[in-house]
Amino acid sequence: MNRTQINIFTFLIFILVFSNLNAQDFLKKQFDYAKKLYNNEQYFDSITEFKRLLFFDSKGEYKFEANNYIGLSYKEGAKFSDAILYFTLAEMNATTNDELFDSKIEIIRSNILRRTTSHAIELLNSVESDKRFSNRAKEINYWKGWAYIFSDNWEEASNYFAQTDSNTVLKDFCKKVAKKKYSTSLAKLLSLFIPGSGQMYTGHFLSGLLSLGWNVLWGYVTINAFVTDRVFDGLIVGNFLWLRFYNGNLQNATNFAEEENLKIANNALNYLQFNYHGTKP
Amino acid sequence: MNKIFFLAIFICSISFPQEITSTKTDLFSLANTKKFADYLFCQRDYLRAINEYNRYLLKTKSDSIVFKIAFAYSKMEEFQNSINTFQSIPKNSELFLQAKLEILKLLFQSNNFVELRKKITNDSLENKNAQPLLNLSFLFTNDNLPEKNDFCKPFPSEDLNKVKNFYEWKKDPPYKSPVAAGILSAIIPGLGKFYTQKFWDGVWGFISSVGFAYLSYDNFHADHNFRGWLFGGLAVGFYGGNIYGSAASAQIYNAKIQFDFVSEVKNFLERNNYFIPKINFCQ
Structure with a gap:
């Protein structure tokens, strides 16, 4: 190789290196731009720019990060199904165990917010049984706690927060909510023996008294009919009036307990949203 | 001599690679904007596709892009926006007839049957293509139905039984009083x-x-x-x-x-x- 050939060879190497650097540079610039939009809470534009990055990123250098940010942006816009789709793409392109774990947890958090909590718990169980994440048990239990909160099982949530030891606040809070809630089966059982008592147990005294009154009236008329051998009267009144009011009383007691429990759960979630400052789904 | 050569290499290595990669690296160039917009459109991300197509239209004119924007609006069920955009396609465009038909479809989808009939009867251009649409519009209003043969005439033979059933149903609906x-x-x-x-x-x-x-x-x-x-x-x-x-x-x-x-x-x-x-x- 003579001197001229060496010079030309060097020249070509320079061109190649610089053009590659430049190609990487424009993707980096696009990534930074999209990330800036995300940080400025311009989620719609952020998704567009990350999608543009993915479209032109022929080598797939930003596949994990861009998909992850798109997922996060969709999540911020409460588009949980879209978020899960992009977190799954991020998961498929994760290169380290940490990235893999983070994207799995994001999928779980979106499922919790989407209220597909049983799926979230299934996913948490599968993450828990994965040996690669054996050192992340506390985090897994933390998200299990949140999954149980959103599935309205506050007792179980409290048990899982107890296993994260740093979260006594959530543990105690969930315990308190679980104690506050009414037992629907107790409400039904009470109304089964004394009509109206289930309603009174949930604080609906007037409704309870009305239910008791109707059942006493039609019960008396029915029994009186049978006692005085007016069997047909007894059957008609018993079937069309007493049984209807009695069944209505049972249904009413259960409904009131469920309504009250929903109020308690919503108040608790509202409190957590504005007053709990730890990581939330 | 060597010093001059390496100086030239240095200058070129800074400017030349940027030149040759500029079309590739400018993500917002006209060609790249269109490519990306088409990708979004096919991914059914219609709102973003519309934004990208509009950015494209700022720099150049294209009836096919206007058509795609209108089509994207119709997919998003934004009927009025879609109709307005289809209407902006000029008469001398290849897509003009298709745009008119799309407008009729949109009028039907938005239950604007009065306007639909007015357009079909006033304009002979799309009359033949739109006859099935015109006839089916009578199933959705309380206006008098055309004769059965006239009603069924524009439909292909494989759909004839179905159309006849619709006609019978509308003529004598099996309502309970x-x-x-x-x-x-x-x-x-x-x-x-x-x-x-x-x-x-x-x-x-x-x-x-x-x-x-x-x-x-x-x-x-x-x-x-x-x-x-x-x-x-x-x-x-x-x-x-x-x-x-x-x-x-x-x-x-x-x-x-x-x-x-x-x-x-x-x-x-x-x-x-x-x-x-x-x-x-x-x-």
Whole structure:
């Protein structure tokens, strides 16, 4: 190789290196731009720019990060199904165990917010049984706690927060909510023996008294009919009036307990949203 | 000499690679904007596709892009925006006729049948293509239906039976009369419910009304006047409730079959792309 050939060879190497650097540079610039939009809470534009990055990123250098940010942006816009789709793409392109774990947890958090909590718990169980994440048990239990909160099982949530030891606040809070809630089966059982008592147990005294009154009236008329051998009267009144009011009383007691429990759960979630400052789904 | 050569290399290495990669690296260039917009469009991310196409249109004119924007709006069910955009396609464009047909489809989808008929009858250009749409629009309004043969004429033979069934249904809908249901229940409690195909409700309606009426009669007969009045009142309540319930049941029945009919016609139209040529931009 003579001197001229060496010079030309060097020249070509320079061109190649610089053009590659430049190609990487424009993707980096696009990534930074999209990330800036995300940080400025311009989620719609952020998704567009990350999608543009993915479209032109022929080598797939930003596949994990861009998909992850798109997922996060969709999540911020409460588009949980879209978020899960992009977190799954991020998961498929994760290169380290940490990235893999983070994207799995994001999928779980979106499922919790989407209220597909049983799926979230299934996913948490599968993450828990994965040996690669054996050192992340506390985090897994933390998200299990949140999954149980959103599935309205506050007792179980409290048990899982107890296993994260740093979260006594959530543990105690969930315990308190679980104690506050009414037992629907107790409400039904009470109304089964004394009509109206289930309603009174949930604080609906007037409704309870009305239910008791109707059942006493039609019960008396029915029994009186049978006692005085007016069997047909007894059957008609018993079937069309007493049984209807009695069944209505049972249904009413259960409904009131469920309504009250929903109020308690919503108040608790509202409190957590504005007053709990730890990581939330 | 060598120093000059390496200086040249240095200058070139800074400027030249940027030149040769500029088309590749400018993500917002005209060509790249279109490529990205097409990708978004085919991913059904229509709102973002529209934004990108609009950015493209700032730099150049293109009827096909305007058409795609209008098409994206129609996919998003933003009918008025879609119609307005289709209307901006000029007469000398290749896509003009297709745009007019798309407008007719949109008018149909937005239930604007008056405007649809006006457009079809005023404009002979798309008249032939739009005849099926015009005829089917009569299924959704209370206007007089055309003759059966005229109604079925523009449809292909494989759809003829279906179209005939739609026509028959519209001409003589199998509705239940709320008045008849009420009268039937007034004559025999529960019969109106049978008429509206609520058989168990009919049985219970009959037993409750007749049962309490008998109890009332029986108690008056045995000089238990209080119970007589009590059961009599209940019998009247059940009887009246049954008449009202039967009329309401007929209305519910009618609403249900009307809903099923409309859904079936709309599915038929969707399957046939509203009888206008189908365009696939994402092959």
